[in-house]
Amino acid sequence: MSVLLALMLLGAGPAEDVQVAVLSHPIEKGTRLERGDFDSEARAPAAARGALSADDASGMEAARNLTAGNIVRRSDLMKPQLVRRGEPVTIRIVSGALVITSSGRALNGGGQGEMVRVVTTTTNRTLDGTIDGSGSVRIAAP
Template identity: 60%
Template sequence: MLIALTLILAGQAAAPSRQSPSPAPRDTVTVAVLTHDVERNDRVTAGDFAPEDRPRAQVQGALSAHDADGLEAARRLVAGSVVRRGDLVAARLVRRGENVTITLASGALSITSAGRALSDGGAGQPVRVVALATNRTLDGVVDGEGRVRVTAR
């Protein structure tokens, strides 16, 4: 039979008892990471991401796959990386130098013409375009993919 004794010497405190350590807070969290490389100006979709456990310190400011869906890469992003807000920008529906359809609407009248974008723009953003038929520069608003709406003055 084995008996355990604790000896306390005068002027000394007892040694702390050994207990099993309490479970540490979870060091990792599940976060969305890219499954493949994404080039600058490419749009990302929710399907470009997969869940992965990462250390909590590495995922500060990470976007979910849902929040990133439909945005464009502001720079080249590599597979396995956590995507943050600064890595993505709003999708540009009109790009400088590309052909666009210009629509001039005034009441029930609507006129369309071919044009070329002089600046980039996302949905609802102002852009400058050149009407190819008249070579006039116009100010408009991005109305969709490759479409610019100009209002009559």
């Protein structure tokens, strides 16, 4: 006898559905999610496991294309990308009170506090730095 059948015979029905946030429309990779991108639907508890609330997902970016009606989980999202591969960046080399600023190009992308490689436009030198804002990379002086 199955567990579900045994529970039903004992008077315990199947688990009640729970309300979860689902996408109201398709989302493309790299799109930042907002509260308005979600609707609420009833789903089975097993299917809802790991689902993020609309508030938890807001402000994050889609790590891949997401379809309408899907539950969003942590693996579907990533930190907002403040620097994207190939885009121009401002490089700041900081040593105490001394700050040298240069323009450059990102060799990879990332979010706040992540490491990124950049190449300076003036010297063509490749440097490793930390993303500290939108289009801004900080290089710690040796």
